[in-house]
Amino acid sequence: MKYEAPVGKTIFDDAKIVGKSTRRIDGPLKTSGMAPYAYERHDVASGQVYGYIVGSAIAKGRIASMDLEEARSAPGVLAVIAATETDPLGSSNFNTAPLFGGPEITHYHQAIACVVAETFEQARAAAALIRTTYDRDEGEYSLSRTVEQAASDTSKIVSENVVRNGDFESAFAAAAVQIDQTYTTPDESHAMMEPFATIAAWEGDKLTLWTSNQMIAWGRAAMASILRMPKENIRLDSPYLGGGFGGKLWVRVDAVLAALAAKAAGRPVKIMMQRALTYNNATHRHATIQRVRIGADKNGKIAAIAHECWSGNLTGGMDENGAAQTRALYAGPDNLTASYLTELDLPEANAMRAPGEAPGHLAIEVAMDELAEQLGMDPIELRILNEPETLPSNPSIKFSDRHLVECLRVGAESFGWANRKSRPGTVREGRWMVGMGVAAGYRGALIMKSGARVSIDARGKISVETDMTDIGTGSYTIIAQTAAECMGVALEDVSVDLGDSRSPVSAGSGGQWGAASSTAGVYAACVELRRMVTEKFGYDPETASFADGMVRDANVVRALSEAGPLSAEDTMTYGDFQKEYDMGTYASHFAEVAVDAYTGEVRIRRMLAVCDAGRILNPLTARSQVIGAMVMAAGAALTEELAVDKRFGFFVNHDMAGYEVPVHADIGQQSVIFLDTLDGVIAPLKAKGVGELGICGPGAAIANAIYNATGVRVRDYPITVDKLIAEMPDVA
Numbered sequence: 268m269k270y271e272a273p274v275g276k277t278i279f280d281d282a283k284i285v286g287k288s289t290r291r292i293d294g295p296l297k298t299s300g301m302a303p304y305a306y307e308r309h310d311v312a313s314g315q316v317y318g319y320i321v322g323s324a325i326a327k328g329r330i331a332s333m334d335l336e337e338a339r340s341a342p343g344v345l346a347v348i349a350a351t352e353t354d355p356l357g358s359s360n361f362n363t364a365p366l367f368g369g370p371e372i373t374h375y376h377q378a379i380a381c382v383v384a385e386t387f388e389q390a391r392a393a394a395a396l397i398r399t400t401y402d403r404d405e406g407e408y409s410l411s412r413t414v415e416q417a418a419s420d421t422s423k424i425v426s427e428n429v430v431r432n433g434d435f436e437s438a439f440a441a442a443a444v445q446i447d448q449t450y451t452t453p454d455e456s457h458a459m460m461e462p463f464a465t466i467a468a469w470e471g472d473k474l475t476l477w478t479s480n481q482m483i484a485w486g487r488a489a490m491a492s493i494l495r496m497p498k499e500n501i502r503l504d505s506p507y508l509g510g511g512f513g514g515k516l517w518v519r520v521d522a523v524l525a526a527l528a529a530k531a532a533g534r535p536v537k538i539m540m541q542r543a544l545t546y547n548n549a550t551h552r553h554a555t556i557q558r559v560r561i562g563a564d565k566n567g568k569i570a571a572i573a574h575e576c577w578s579g580n581l582t583g584g585m586d587e588n589g590a591a592q593t594r595a596l597y598a599g600p601d602n603l604t605a606s607y608l609t610e611l612d613l614p615e616a617n618a619m620r621a622p623g624e625a626p627g628h629l630a631i632e633v634a635m636d637e638l639a640e641q642l643g644m645d646p647i648e649l650r651i652l653n654e655p656e657t658l659p660s661n662p663s664i665k666f667s668d669r670h671l672v673e674c675l676r677v678g679a680e681s682f683g684w685a686n687r688k689s690r691p692g693t694v695r696e697g698r699w700m701v702g703m704g705v706a707a708g709y710r711g712a713l714i715m716k717s718g719a720r721v722s723i724d725a726r727g728k729i730s731v732e733t734d735m736t737d738i739g740t741g742s743y744t745i746i747a748q749t750a751a752e753c754m755g756v757a758l759e760d761v762s763v764d765l766g767d768s769r770s771p772v773s774a775g776s777g778g779q780w781g782a783a784s785s786t787a788g789v790y791a792a793c794v795e796l797r798r799m800v801t802e803k804f805g806y807d808p809e810t811a812s813f814a815d816g817m818v819r820d821a822n823v824v825r826a827l828s829e830a831g832p833l834s835a836e837d838t839m840t841y842g843d844f845q846k847e848y849d850m851g852t853y854a855s856h857f858a859e860v861a862v863d864a865y866t867g868e869v870r871i872r873r874m875l876a877v878c879d880a881g882r883i884l885n886p887l888t889a890r891s892q893v894i895g896a897m898v899m900a901a902g903a904a905l906t907e908e909l910a911v912d913k914r915f916g917f918f919v920n921h922d923m924a925g926y927e928v929p930v931h932a933d934i935g936q937q938s939v940i941f942l943d944t945l946d947g948v949i950a951p952l953k954a955k956g957v958g959e960l961g962i963c964g965p966g967a968a969i970a971n972a973i974y975n976a977t978g979v980r981v982r983d984y985p986i987t988v989d990k991l992i993a994e995m996p997d998v999a
């Protein structure tokens with residue numbers, strides 16, 4: 268089915284199941300331990316043995332020698348795979364740095380060997396016996412240095428993405444009120460609960476990988492390229508994930524080494540990438556340096572706005588476009604948004620938790636707060652005053668459906684914004700300095716082609732198969748809701764099978780496109796199945812109705828089960844009409860913080876997000892998405908940072924103790940309000956993704972609240988106690 272034009276009324280506009288808060292259908296399996304994660308698939312292949320990964324001890328250079336003999340003769344060892352003895356693997360479009368290989372080393376903890384043994388402990392002990400020597404090269408590990416060099420030597424910029432409308436420089440120079448500030452964000456790690464893990468087994472030339480992956484079709488294609496084998500001979504199965512956050516958009520070396528090791532050992536091999544390796548071996552979010560300039564008149568009307576973002580990556584890597592949201596957020600006829608990339612020899616940077624826009628809001632939404640203060644204006648009124656009619660970076664593009672102003676107004680009312688004191692440092696409760704902050708949020712609403720197979724069995728039960736993944740987001744449940752709604756059965760009569768490459772290719776989970784895209788694919792398959800049912804019954808497909816397990820046409824009623832067994836498959840694709848629109852999701856984010864006047868410790872008392880993301884398919888699981896994202900935003904604002912060793916080129920804090928991730932319990936109260944909106948441009952369900960919207964803005968609201976509480980602006984994230992206390996007012 269192709270979505271060629273915005274729809275009018277659909278069955279979802281009178282929905283009984285879609286749009287209703289529904290507990291996860293996979294919840295009982297998860298809470299009872301019956302939902303096996305990749306490393307726990309004990310029953311899928313017998314005789315599983317263990318692989319242990321060895322990472323490079325240098326960031327750049329080459330392996331001079333590897334002595335593997337001691338490891339090979341250690342107890343229980345079945346095979347040792349070393350980069351020095353392995354023919355070069357194929358490359359894939361999905362990975363920048365080679366996942367496994369040598370002798371060239373492109374980043375610290377790049378995998379260089381794998382030991383396979385009967386037990387995990389034997390594999391780990393033997394891995395410690397491998398002796399490797401290196402020829403180490405100097406590398407470049409400092410983003411700030413490459414950006415300084417780029418100021419005089421443009422060859423240091425390896426790629427740029429610049430969008431201009433009008434003449435920013437002249438309009439900025441002429442503006443009565445100007446803001447020109449630079450913000451920095453650090454390298455960050457996905458730090459999902461479940462590490463990368465794979466069990467691999469061969470049957471002849473057929474390979475099965477039970478793994479943990481967000482994008483099954485991408486992963487299968489990558490493995491086919493890397494192993495130089497037909498993708499038809501590879502099966503990926505990833506029904507449950509303990510988080511991904513972008514780190515599992517790509518297969519990692521656990522999958523590659525498990526495949527190689529299973530072949531070498533002649534046994535199924537299971538590998539979990541040890542936690543300490545994940546931070547440098549896998550991808551991470553780029554650090555950014557962001558300069559924001561805004562020029563406005565005395566009444567706050569923005570004339571000129573520029574947001575430029577610098578990030579660094581390995582040769583051939585992508586940038587972190589922190590300026591992306593600024594193309595859409597505020598009117599300002601003369602605007603410039605740009606992302607510049609320099610080269611670094613740190614581990615590969617790639618997509619993480621709303622790439623680009625999550626760190627981008629930490630700059631633009633604080634700059635807006637700074638502008639509001641300079642103008643003596645309420646920051647909400649400043650934003651409302653500068654609400655654009657069409658896309659500021661390209662005014663010929665319309666918004667598909669946008670209610671940002673309503674988000675701000677509803678949020679202000681609900682949060683009690685009127686009680687905020689605009690002068691910073693004026694609210695004191697004992698030792699606590701209290702403040703409130705606000706930020707707007709924008710995240711693109713991507714939609715991807717997505718397929719599914721939907722079947723009716725002889726009992727009238729519905730089953731859905733698609734390679735869509737549920738990374739903890741609730742995909743199982745919204746897909747079941749969609750199929751139940753379309754086929755007119757109860758939710759309990761739908762079963763959902765996800766994450767298997769034998770099923771139709773879906774959108775997968777990424778870029779907050781999963782919910783909207785995968786349900787549209789399920790809808791397409793259901794429309795085809797309904798057509799087949801009416802054909803079988805001799806009904807008019809236009810007038811037949813599906814409800815309560817029955818199919819009615821005029822005065823004839825038959826049970827859906829009579830049509831079974833029957834199966835339909837389809838894929839939803841999209842027409843070019845969508846190019847005329849900017850499809851986005853919008854939010855207002857609020858935070859109230861208390862800062863200890865003596866220690867600078869920050870406590871987040873309350874957070875609120877008001878989201879405009881089209882139809883909310885399941886308010887219960889959508890809320891969970893958003894409050895989880897708000898916690899991640901708190902991490903970006905206050906705690907999360909990979910510390911770079913600029914001499915040797917690696918992230919020092921590579922474990923859960925050193926890389927500090929907040930949890931819900933760190934935040935006093937979290938609230939989410941969903942506006943009741945519909946976006947008919949994006950898909951027949953009129954729904955948009957919402958998870959990543961939840962991380963776009965709250966960090967800035969927290970930073971602005973800290974300023975409101977203390978009068979201190981820290982523009983170098985995370986806002987840790989050491990940075991804050993140095994600037995805090997003297998109290999003792």
Ligand code: MOS
Binds near residue numbers: 512516618620778
């Ligand atoms: Mo998301 S960072 O595209 O998994």
